[in-house]
Amino acid sequence: MEKRISKILSSYPGDRSDLIPILQDIQSNFGYLPEEILKEVSSFTRVPESEIYGVASFYSQFSFTPKGKNHIMVCTGTACHVKGADQIKEGIERHLGIEEGGVTPDLEYSIESVGCLGCCALAPCATVNDEIKSNITLKDIKKIFRRRKREKPS
Ligand code: FES
Incomplete structure (x- = not known):
């Protein structure tokens, strides 16, 4: 899991504005947004976890439990x-x-x-x-x- 998330994050500069594309990549790679990965996204983008959960909950394309393609x-x-x-x-x-x-x-x-x-x-x-x-x-x-x-x- 670490390799896959490192690969995803390394393709972004780590700006706040990258949050949604990063979440989309994670969703498509893992089938959902695993909690431990959202922590890494938070430190990478410097967006608080609570805000990430708020954004991800707003869009139906994101799921906190595993979902298929x-x-x-x-x-x-x-x-x-x-x-x-x-x-x-x-x-x-x-x-x-x-x-x-x-x-x-x-x-x-x-x-x-x-x-x-x-x-x-x-x-x-x-x-x-x-x-x-x-x-x-x-x-x-x-x-x-x-x-x-x-x-x-x-
Ligand atoms: S679409 Fe309304 S009950 Fe199935």
């Missing part, structure tokens, strides 16, 4: 629940081999459930990196992952 949010609100959201969530968990709140070992995918995505008429819904998938079925899940695998650069 493709973050899936499955809606389990009432409308989606009635239309089989639980089976959809279980299908995704089975497909990825992780449970809700987990992240795949390669940091490609993570999954969580949310109360309502605001598109109840199109239930059941989920998002993959903020892109809404509506009226999803178990078949769609396979298609989504197959397509993402093809799009992934080797």
Whole structure:
């Protein structure tokens, strides 16, 4: 972990204005913002830790718990629940081999459930990196992952 963070920090002069790009690099490298690394960022940029937490909490792109490059949010609100959201969530968990709140070992995918995505008429819904998938079925899940695998650069 130290090598990766040193490499990230060495590509910046250490100005306050570098804070968000540094956090973006950490998020994309580690899948989240680990607490011990934020301490290093604080001494590197001379931005107090409390301020870093304030900035990082403001933007939804940052997470304090591990998140995959493709973050899936499955809606389990009432409308989606009635239309089989639980089976959809279980299908995704089975497909990825992780449970809700987990992240795949390669940091490609993570999954969580949310109360309502605001598109109840199109239930059941989920998002993959903020892109809404509506009226999803178990078949769609396979298609989504197959397509993402093809799009992934080797
Ligand atoms: S309950 Fe799922 S989008 Fe509202």
